[in-house]
Amino acid sequence: MQTENSLLTDLKNTFRTGGMTVKLIFVNILVFIAIGILEVVSSIIGGVPGTLVLDLTDVVFALFTPIREFIVKPWGLFTSIFAHYSFIHLLLNMVFLYSVGRIFEQFFSAKRLLYTYILGGIFGGLLELIAHLILPSVGGTMVVGASGAVMAILVATAFYQPKLTVSIWGIFNMRLIYLALIFILVNLYNAGMGTKDGTAYFAHLGGALLGFLSVRNPFSMNNIINRGIRIGDGLVSVFKKRKTNSGNFRYSKEKAGATKRFKTDEEYNMEAKKRQERIDAILDKISKSGYESLTKEEKDLLFRQGNQ
Structure with a gap:
């Protein structure tokens, strides 16, 4: 036993x-x-x-x-x-x-x-x-x-x-x-x-x-996997929200006057380009020296980018 x-x-x-x-x-x-x-x-x-x-x-x-x-x-x-x-x-x-x-x-x-x-x-x-x-x-x-x-x-x-x-x-x-x-x-x-x-x-x-x-533009919002992740996360969020609401009938409300600033296309593309250059440098390092040669910061960055 x-x-x-x-x-x-x-x-x-x-x-x-x-x-x-x-x-x-x-x-x-x-x-x-x-x-x-x-x-x-x-x-x-x-x-x-x-x-x-x-x-x-x-x-x-x-x-x-x-x-x-x-x-x-x-x-x-x-x-x-x-x-x-x-x-x-x-x-x-x-x-x-x-x-x-x-x-x-x-x-x-x-x-x-x-x-x-x-x-x-x-x-x-x-x-x-x-x-x-x-x-x-x-x-x-x-x-x-x-x-x-x-x-x-x-x-x-x-x-x-x-x-x-x-x-x-x-x-x-x-x-x-x-x-x-x-x-x-x-x-x-x-x-x-x-x-x-x-x-x-x-x-x-x-x-x-x-x-x-x-893997065509893997970090782009329009990438097929990233689209799938957003759809999947949305469905999970809706399911969780319904489950919560059916359990205790709570609801949330945004604060009045609260606004969210969205990035312009130019800002987004510039950040994406810098991010991709950094990722490419890390991947080159992996190709030459292996994954274990990465610093903790580089591993964390690679993980975060893959999760976007």
Whole structure:
């Protein structure tokens, strides 16, 4: 009993302190366990395709690519990016997520990693839907897995730091940008050839596209990830406000005559330019001497910029 409690405590501490990469891995594993439990229950009650429990698993976690099914089950666009139906699929995606996610978090915030993962998975799902709509014979009728989301993180990191070199299985070194390009080309080839091996190649390419777009002017307010963060924060704020109001009926009121001064475009652009120059200098330092060579002030600045 004490050992079990110790293990549970260790897992909680790992989840709490492990960063967003570890949190995403935990969520994927928990969803996999939930799916496994549903499958065990289904087998106990004599489950075959068409059984309520198995159908429920697909309805909740899978993205249905036939447009008629997607319209009535649109949530699969989100839930599918955390779901895996095979252990090998889960293992490969989580190993890759851990590898590239840790690198990503050296340059950007945990929140940005989360939104890149989610939006990358959604972009991948949308491209898979479009491909199936244009070419119904493409791919399968259901898609699950974090591959598109992980692809987004890989491509974002690679295109943000094209000179960054990583070790491949401890055997040889390669620039991350080359690894990303290899994955993109392989997926382009298989998607173009109509390869039918159960892999959602268009979902991978959709994730790659999001990853590329996410690092175009990454600190601009119009950046796709920054827009997503603002929308997400707004929705969370509305939800919290409703919850607070429904609980105690409190409300707040701005002080009369209070005004807020907004920056002009010229002021904003000037500050953004100076900020970007400072960030570029820090990134050059990382490329030459590694992340650990940064001062605490430089690390804090990099973190704050990634969180904007």
